[in-house]
Each structure stands twice: as C-alpha cells, then as structure tokens.
Amino acid sequence: MKEKKTNPTWLNDFQLSHPLVIAGPCSAETESQALQIARDLQNSKVSIYRAGIWKPRTRPGGFEGVGEIGLQWLQKAKAETGLLMAVEVATVAHVQLALAHDIDVLWIGARTTVNPFAVQEIADALQNTDKIVLVKNPVNPDLSLWIGAVERLRQAGIKKLGVVHRGFSSYEKTNYRNNPEWQIAIDFQSKYPEIPLLIDPSHITGKRDMIFQVTQQALDFNYDGMMIETHCNPDAAWSDAAQQVTPKQLEHILDQLVVRNPDEADGEYQNQLVQLRLKIDHFDAKLLDILGQRMQVAEAIGALKKTKNVAVLQNKRWNDILERMVHEGLQRDLSEAFIVQFFKAIHQESIAHQEKVFKEE
Numbered sequence: 562m563k564e565k566k567t568n569p570t571w572l573n574d575f576q577l578s579h580p581l582v583i584a585g586p587c588s589a590e591t592e593s594q595a596l597q598i599a600r601d602l603q604n605s606k607v608s609i610y611r612a613g614i615w616k617p618r619t620r621p622g623g624f625e626g627v628g629e630i631g632l633q634w635l636q637k638a639k640a641e642t643g644l645l646m647a648v649e650v651a652t653v654a655h656v657q658l659a660l661a662h663d664i665d666v667l668w669i670g671a672r673t674t675v676n677p678f679a680v681q682e683i684a685d686a687l688q689n690t691d692k693i694v695l696v697k698n699p700v701n702p703d704l705s706l707w708i709g710a711v712e713r714l715r716q717a718g719i720k721k722l723g724v725v726h727r728g729f730s731s732y733e734k735t736n737y738r739n740n741p742e743w744q745i746a747i748d749f750q751s752k753y754p755e756i757p758l759l760i761d762p763s764h765i766t767g768k769r770d771m772i773f774q775v776t777q778q779a780l781d782f783n784y785d786g787m788m789i790e791t792h793c794n795p796d797a798a799w800s801d802a803a804q805q806v807t808p809k810q811l812e813h814i815l816d817q818l819v820v821r822n823p824d825e826a827d828g829e830y831q832n833q834l835v836q837l838r839l840k841i842d843h844f845d846a847k848l849l850d851i852l853g854q855r856m857q858v859a860e861a862i863g864a865l866k867k868t869k870n871v872a873v874l875q876n877k878r879w880n881d882i883l884e885r886m887v888h889e890g891l892q893r894d895l896s897e898a899f900i901v902q903f904f905k906a907i908h909q910e911s912i913a914h915q916e917k918v919f920k921e922e
Contacts, residue, residue, distance in 0.1 A: 571721040581786025585611040587801040589631040598793050599638035601808035606815050610644040617672050624799045632662035656686040668695035675699040680710045689718035695725050702729040702742050727761035738767025757785040763804040773814045856914045863915030873915045
C-alpha cells in the first residue's frame with residue numbers, strides 16, 4: 562500500500578499515515594487478549610487501535626462488552642505500544658469515562674447516529690474537546706441523519722471530525738451484511754470534502770474474505786482510510802467472529818491495496834480524460850432525450866387505457882419487460898442489480914405519467 566498526497570486535515574496534525582488504518586478487535590474480551598492484539602499491531606501500518614468496550618446488542622442476553630475495566634486495558638496498551646486508542650461511545654456516561662481514561666478517538670456507532678437526541682447529548686458532553694470524533698453512518702440509508710450528527714458535533718466546537726462508512730441495513734438479501742450504498746457516502750464526501758471519510762469493510766461485508774475487495778473499492782473512491790476489525794483468534798471471538806481478521810491477514814490486505822492518485826496533472830492524460838468525459842456527456846444527453854420520448858409514449862398508453870377504463874398497472878406486462886431487460890442487460894455486461902433498479906425507476910415514472918393522464922379532465 563503506497564501513500565498519496567492528501568489535503569491538510571487533522572490527520573496531518575497527528576502525522577498519521579495515509580490512508581489512515583484503524584484496527585483492533587470488535588470487543589476487548591480480556592486484558593491479555595487486548596494487549597496481545599495491540600502488540601501484534603504495534604509495528605504495522607496501524608495508527609489507531611480500536612476495541613469495543615460497550616457493545617449494543619439487538620436483543621438482551623448477548624455479550625455487551627466488559628465495560629469500564631476495558632478502558633484500563635487500553636491505557637496499558639497505549640503506554641506499551643504508543644498507538645492511539647479508540648472506543649465507541651453511546652451515552653454521556655461512556656463519554657465521561659472515555660475522557661477520564663484519556664482515550665484519543667471516540668466514535669459514535671450506527672445505532673446511535675440514528676437518534677438525534679442521543680447525538681446531541683454526546684455532543685454536549687464533548688463540548689470543545691480536542692479529541693478525534695468519528696461518526697458512523699446511521700443504520701438506515703438516510704444521508705440527512707448522518708449530516709445532522711456531524712453538524713451537531715461541529716456546533717459543539719469539535720474540530721477533529723471524521724466519518725465512517727459502515728453500510729446500511731436492508732430487507733433484501735445481498736452478499737453484504739450491510740449494503741454499502743456507495744452513492745450516499747459519495748454524496749457526503751461531495752458536501753464535506755474536508756472531513757476525512759473512512760471505510761468499515763468489516764461491518765459492510767460481515768465476511769473476512771470480502772474485506773480486501775470493499776476496502777480497495779473505497780480507496781478507488783478516494784477514501785481517507787479504513788477501520789478493520791482484527792483479532793488474534795477471530796474464530797474464537799466473543800462477537801462478530803466471521804468478519805474479523807488476524808494481524809497477519811490484515812498485514813497481507815494492507816500490502817495488496819493500491820492507493821490511487823486523487824488527480825493527475827499530466828497533459829496527455831488530462832486531454833484523454835476530457836475527450837472521454839465529453840463522450841459520457843453526449844450519451845447522458847441522449848439517455849435523457851430517449852427517456853423523455855419514452856414517457857410521452859407512456860402517456861399515450863395511459864390515454865388509451867383511460868378510454869377503455871383499463872387499469873394503469875399491468876403486472877404481467879411489467880414482469881415480462883423486467884425479465885427481458887435483465888437477460889439483455891447481462892449480455893451487455895450490466896449487472897442484474899443495476900438493471901432491476903434502473904427499470905424499476907423507469908416503470909415507476911411511467912406509471913406516474915399514466916396516472917397523470919387518468920386524473921386529467
């Protein structure tokens with residue numbers, strides 16, 4: 562993994578590596594486990610050691626973290642290795658204990674980000690702190706909630722802010738534990754380019770063998786770093802065993818990653834890029850023109866149905882179209898997921914145009 566030039570942020574203040582690597586166990590389980598993993602990561606590319614101290618569980622009865630005593634283990638790990646320490650905080654009490662134990666990085670988890678009241682209380686407790694504060698995206702795909710959490714922290718005078726993309730819950734079954742929904746993170750990055758954006762491939766994938774793939778994709782999108790769950794014996798971990806890697810596996814992943822240049826000043830490259838983008842712009846304009854013409858036909862169909870009092874929605878016709886488009890799209894090297902999403906959007910717009918005709922006097 563080679564470094565690239567990056568815009569000045571709080572990352573530079575700490576002289577942290579770029580991309581930033583945060584690693585450590587999902588949960589601090591015992592003192593010996595927490596210290597051993599920190600030692601294993603000490604001379605690696607890892608800059609910040611993460612460990613779950615309080616673990617929010619969906620249902621009672623699961624392992625909910627060791628609590629305050631784990632902070633003492635992290636203090637020992639910091640003294641021995643020099644790594645910065647990071648923990649998740651979900652309540653004011655968590656914040657107070659983390660600050661009392663001189664934890665360097667506090668992150669707000671996905672389950673907390675979704676609750677503006679909880680975020681505001683944490684922001685108030687962190688008023689004007691010089692600690693690094695990271696905000697994971699909310700569980701549900703809601704950009705406004707993510708932005709709102711960041712704004713509350715900014716208003717509290719917190720300067721060293723970063724966000725963590727850990728994926729979003731979905732009712733649909735996919736290859737991911739949490740769907741990446743890349744566009745949401747890209748939209749955040751476009752709005753706040755000065756805020757470091759990190760990837761959490763562990764929670765997105767839920768599978769250790771997919772971590773490299775998702776992390777590389779994030780670096781291709783110019784992310785600033787990663788948070789990867791790492792355990793000395795992942796299969797025996799007390800929580801999220803399947804998504805954790807060993808320190809040696811982490812080292813291998815980091816060695817294989819390629820960091821892209823954010824831009825390239827070479828004149829020939831820029832000329833080729835401009836020409837290719839002009840082609841993209843041309844095709845985009847043609848797409849819009851064709852879609853506009855298609856909707857005019859949909860309105861004509863709506864008018865015809867109206868004269869015969871026929872229902873707008875024809876399920877068999879729609880299913881036939883979708884099946885045909887998926888088949889033809891695959892032959893053009895387009896993914897089934899994209900084709901389904903694209904034509905669902907077109908179908909919904911067509912229905913809306915037909916309904917407009919039905920409502921006209």
